[in-house]
Amino acid sequence: LPCSPRFLVLHRFLVLRLFLVLRCFHVLRRFLVLRRFLVLRRFLVLRRFLVLRRFLVLRRFLVLRRFLVLRRFLVLRRFLVLRRFLVLRRFLVLRRFLVLRRFLVIRRFLIIHRFLVLHCFLVHHFLVLCCFLVPYL
DSSP states (O other): OTTSHHHHHHHHHHHHHHHHHHHHHHHHHHHHHHHHHHHHHHHHHHHHHHHHHHHHHHHHHHHHHHHSOHHHHHHHHHHHHHHHHHHHHHHHHHHHHHHHHHHHHHHHHHHHHHHHHHHHHHHHHHHHHHHHHGGGO
């Protein structure tokens, strides 16, 4: 019966359980957002460091160019072309890693969400069955 004390206790338990599951889900989402922010910040600090390093290397190159002969200048230019290629490759590897990491975080979040939904569904049906079957036993 909907007004029986047993039903009210079970209903209160279900509501409390649902509230706790939603709260856990909310905390997990806040953690994932914070983690994504920290990863982005780390990436920006690394990029700033690479820009500063590139600027220092260019400045050093300009100072050296004044004193070097043509042959040394050509060797240095070849070195810079190679370095640019390596920096570009490093950036592409980092970007691929970040995309893969974002995919894994989203996948983990979806798996946890699916588990929570299934858990709530099973607990709810078990309690509903108990409410309707217990009086007949």
